[in-house]
Amino acid sequence: MPLIEFININMIIKKKRIIDDLNLEIYGGEIFGLIGRSGCGKTTLFKIFLGMLSPTTGKINIEGKNIFHNKNILKKYVGFASQENMLFEELSIVENIKYFGKLYGVNKKELKSRATDLLELFELYPSRHVLLKNLSGGMKKRANILISLIHDPKILVLDEPTIGLDALLRDKIWVYINRINALGKTIIVTSHLLQELEENCHVIGIMDKGFIPRVIDNSNKKTFQKKSLRQYMEQELKDG
Amino acid sequence: MVKVFSIISKNLKVVSRSWIYVILLIILPTTLVLATSSLLDSVNLSNVKIGMVSNSNDLPIRLMLGDARFYEYQSLDECKNSLKKHTIPVCIDFIERFNSTDVNVYFDNSKFLLSQYARSYVTKRVIEGQLSTFEITLEDVLLRMTAIAASVDLARDELQTSYEELLKQEDRLLEYQENFSRINSDFQRTYADVKLLEPAMRQNIQSYKEIKEFLGTNLSEMKKQNEQLRKDINTIKPILQVALPASQYNEIAARLDALLLTTTTIENNLDALNSTVYVDDPDKLLTDYDTAMRNLDEMNTLLQQMDEQLDENIMLVEQNKIKIVEILDNIESNKKEIEEIYGKIKDASSHQVTFYEAFQLPEKTSSLYFPLLFLMIIAFTSIILSNMFIIDQTHKPSYVREMITPTFDITFLLGDFIVCIFIAVFQISMLFIIGQFIFDLNILNNFFYLAGISLLVSSIFILIGMSIGYLIRSRHLSILFSTFLLLFFMVFSDLLIPRELTGFFVRFFSGLNPFVIGNNLVFDVMIFSNRSSDSLFYIILLVIALFSMFIFAYLSKKIGKYKLLKE
Numbered sequence: 001m002p003l004i005e006f007i008n009i010n011m012i013i014k015k016k017r018i019i020d021d022l023n024l025e026i027y028g029g030e031i032f033g034l035i036g037r038s039g040c041g042k043t044t045l046f047k048i049f050l051g052m053l054s055p056t057t058g059k060i061n062i063e064g065k066n067i068f069h070n071k072n073i074l075k076k077y078v079g080f081a082s083q084e085n086m087l088f089e090e091l092s093i094v095e096n097i098k099y100f101g102k103l104y105g106v107n108k109k110e111l112k113s114r115a116t117d118l119l120e121l122f123e124l125y126p127s128r129h130v131l132l133k134n135l136s137g138g139m140k141k142r143a144n145i146l147i148s149l150i151h152d153p154k155i156l157v158l159d160e161p162t163i164g165l166d167a168l169l170r171d172k173i174w175v176y177i178n179r180i181n182a183l184g185k186t187i188i189v190t191s192h193l194l195q196e197l198e199e200n201c202h203v204i205g206i207m208d209k210g211f212i213p214r215v216i217d218n219s220n221k222k223t224f225q226k227k228s229l230r231q232y233m234e235q236e237l238k239d240g
Numbered sequence: 241m242v243k244v245f246s247i248i249s250k251n252l253k254v255v256s257r258s259w260i261y262v263i264l265l266i267i268l269p270t271t272l273v274l275a276t277s278s279l280l281d282s283v284n285l286s287n288v289k290i291g292m293v294s295n296s297n298d299l300p301i302r303l304m305l306g307d308a309r310f311y312e313y314q315s316l317d318e319c320k321n322s323l324k325k326h327t328i329p330v331c332i333d334f335i336e337r338f339n340s341t342d343v344n345v346y347f348d349n350s351k352f353l354l355s356q357y358a359r360s361y362v363t364k365r366v367i368e369g370q371l372s373t374f375e376i377t378l379e380d381v382l383l384r385m386t387a388i389a390a391s392v393d394l395a396r397d398e399l400q401t402s403y404e405e406l407l408k409q410e411d412r413l414l415e416y417q418e419n420f421s422r423i424n425s426d427f428q429r430t431y432a433d434v435k436l437l438e439p440a441m442r443q444n445i446q447s448y449k450e451i452k453e454f455l456g457t458n459l460s461e462m463k464k465q466n467e468q469l470r471k472d473i474n475t476i477k478p479i480l481q482v483a484l485p486a487s488q489y490n491e492i493a494a495r496l497d498a499l500l501l502t503t504t505t506i507e508n509n510l511d512a513l514n515s516t517v518y519v520d521d522p523d524k525l526l527t528d529y530d531t532a533m534r535n536l537d538e539m540n541t542l543l544q545q546m547d548e549q550l551d552e553n554i555m556l557v558e559q560n561k562i563k564i565v566e567i568l569d570n571i572e573s574n575k576k577e578i579e580e581i582y583g584k585i586k587d588a589s590s591h592q593v594t595f596y597e598a599f600q601l602p603e604k605t606s607s608l609y610f611p612l613l614f615l616m617i618i619a620f621t622s623i624i625l626s627n628m629f630i631i632d633q634t635h636k637p638s639y640v641r642e643m644i645t646p647t648f649d650i651t652f653l654l655g656d657f658i659v660c661i662f663i664a665v666f667q668i669s670m671l672f673i674i675g676q677f678i679f680d681l682n683i684l685n686n687f688f689y690l691a692g693i694s695l696l697v698s699s700i701f702i703l704i705g706m707s708i709g710y711l712i713r714s715r716h717l718s719i720l721f722s723t724f725l726l727l728f729f730m731v732f733s734d735l736l737i738p739r740e741l742t743g744f745f746v747r748f749f750s751g752l753n754p755f756v757i758g759n760n761l762v763f764d765v766m767i768f769s770n771r772s773s774d775s776l777f778y779i780i781l782l783v784i785a786l787f788s789m790f791i792f793a794y795l796s797k798k799i800g801k802y803k804l805l806k807e
Binding site: 013047050051052053071075076078080082084085086087088100103104105147148 | 636637638640641642643644645646647805806
């Protein structure tokens with residue numbers, strides 16, 4: 001049984017169809033990579049999935065339950081880190097952790113132990129009291145992902161987590177993503193870089209004009225699949 | 241030049257296609273200009289509420305103040321009480337002196353601008369009123385009254401003359417009545433005698449008639465016999481001539497001729513007698529006598545009537561005399577009244593206007609402006625800072641992260657609001673310290689009251705600023721909008737024009753302005769340490785405004801969030 005089911009999702013904003021009858025299944029423990037051109041509807045799909053927007057029609061089930069019936073449950077299930085740093089620059093990492101932990105309703109004791117684990121996981125423990133504005137870009141990215149895990153969500157949504165980083169830092173971010181995945185979290189990640197998706201995702205969905213025409217199983221991360229994916233993408237770009 | 245035009249064209253397109261630009265750059269300034277114009281247009285000095293201590297002789301001052309709005313008070317204390325509550329800016333009391341009226345004007349000197357307007361208004365109207373009354377009304381009235389008084393004098397003299405003539409006429413009538421009575425008495429006597437003789441007269445006329453008939457018959461017989469005698473003589477005469485000798489005959493003939501002459505004389509005498517007898521016809525005489533008697537009766541009746549009319553006329557003259565005396569008395573009393581009114585009007589023109597200040601103001605006059613300054617700073621700080629704070633919040637990417645947490649919008653709203661209040665509290669505390677120790681105001685004695693009011697007003701402005709921050713995402717437009725709104729609040733307050741001078745609608749809406757309400761609540765307490773009895777009502781108004789603004793801010797946050805997610 002899939003962990004997440006997108007069923008006939010349609011989204012029309014200002015008479016423009018942004019999501020067009022989208023159907024998608026994501027299984028627990030997967031790293032699901034989503035790729036598509038700018039304006040193809042990725043961000044809108046994420047906003048719907050995060051409960052920030054309601055679709056015009058359709059529903060999303062998590063573990064078989066329609067998430068639109070109780071958005072607060074959804075928010076506890078899902079963690080989100082965007083490409084921008086969604087933290088308070090004027091606060092330290094610990095202060096951000098405490099703040100968002102309280103917003104998610106995590107109790108003090110649990111928050112403390114979880115914060116320590118995550119700080120160690122992301123190798124930010126020594127910098128925990130440094131104000132965010134004084135951290136490097138890579139550390140901010142890690143802190144951003146760290147905060148999105150503070151309420152121990154089952155699903156982590158990462159929107160372009162490596163954008164703006166150099167190759168070394170990008171690889172490092174993927175190391176952390178794989179570590180999180182190893183903790184049993186299902187991860188949905190978007191990227192413009194096909195290669196890093198090919199190298200790290202179990203399943204890759206290709207989104208175009210508001211729907212996902214093709215989902216490729218990349219679980220073995222074999223070269224022929226990468227090749228076929230690349231070919232597909234090249235063909236799509238050529239057609240577009 | 242082409243480039244300039246293309247830049248202008250681009251700018252116009254950018255501005256016209258952004259509804260927020262249209263609102264901020266065109267609609268809001270236009271609205272502000274129109275609203276301010278309507279505010280200024282509604283300003284009228286006659287809108288000044290004038291408290292008037294009831295007095296029966298206050299008509300002249302009411303006429304002078306013309307179309308002012310009067311509020312009646314039974315006593316000066318009641319009037320002054322309202323003055324101290326700022327219900328009215330002016331209270332007028334009259335004290336009547338011997339030949340003048342003191343107009344004591346108490347005015348609300350705590351509101352400098354308003355008191356200046358009120359003072360100048362009353363002074364101007366009283367002076368104008370006095371001048372116009374003196375120059376136009378009073379002069380005219382006095383002239384008219386002088387003319388009326390002169391006419392009354394003339395009428396009185398005329399009536400006096402008439403009265404004297406009436407007296408003379410009465411004397412003449414009485415004399416005439418006396419003469420008439422005497423004549424009438426003689427007539428009555430004669431009339432009675434004539435009436436007494438009437439049967440005898442009628443008998444005599446009848447006898448005369450019979451005698452006349454008898455005489456007529458005898459005269460005719462005598463005339464016949466005389467004629468016969470003449471004929472006989474004439475017959476005898478030839479016979480005798482023949483029969484007698486001439487001498488004898490001549491002697492006899494002479495005697496016969498003498499006899500004939502005598503017969504002629506007799507005949508003439510008989511004719512004369514006959515004509516005498518037939519001259520007065522007895523029937524005519526009787527008719528004439530009857531007529532004369534009838535006339536005599538009528539004359540008697542007329543004389544009786546004349547006597548009665550004479551009595552009546554004398555009575556009427558007597559009555560007219562009494563009436564004239566009464567009229568003269570009335571004229572005299574009316575003249576006295578006219579003289580009194582004349583005097584009163586002359587007195588009324590001399591109103592001594594004295595101004596009294598209702599409040600004992602602090603030594604530092606500048607302290608009077610502190611409450612207004614205090615409210616201005618609170619309003620400005622609250623609206624602008626809260627607006628900037630929310631703009632800053634909503635522009636951070638962390639705002640989106642906050643949105644996806646399982647936290648209610650109202651929780652964020654409360655959190656943001658309390659932070660803004662905290663900033664405001666700092667400002668308020670600083671202002672309290674300045675007010676207390678630099679301006680010597682009564683702040684510490686009324687600390688909780690003032691703090692409560694300040695927080696209420698501040699909260700309302702904070703929520704307004706927050707709402708704008710949520711609704712308008714553009715930083716500069718949001719701040720500009722807040723500034724415009726703040727300008728509205730300032731314009732529709734006592735800052736520019738005292739509210740009391742404005743028209744009903746402007747006054748009503750500016751009365752709902754939290755800035756104005758706050759100023760009303762804070763002013764008396766800070767300056768006079770005196771809490772108005774209306775303060776509870778105004779506090780309730782502020783609380784209602786606070787709750788309304790909280791709901792509005794909540795809805796604004798929802799709308800702003802929806803707009804952000806749709807981007």
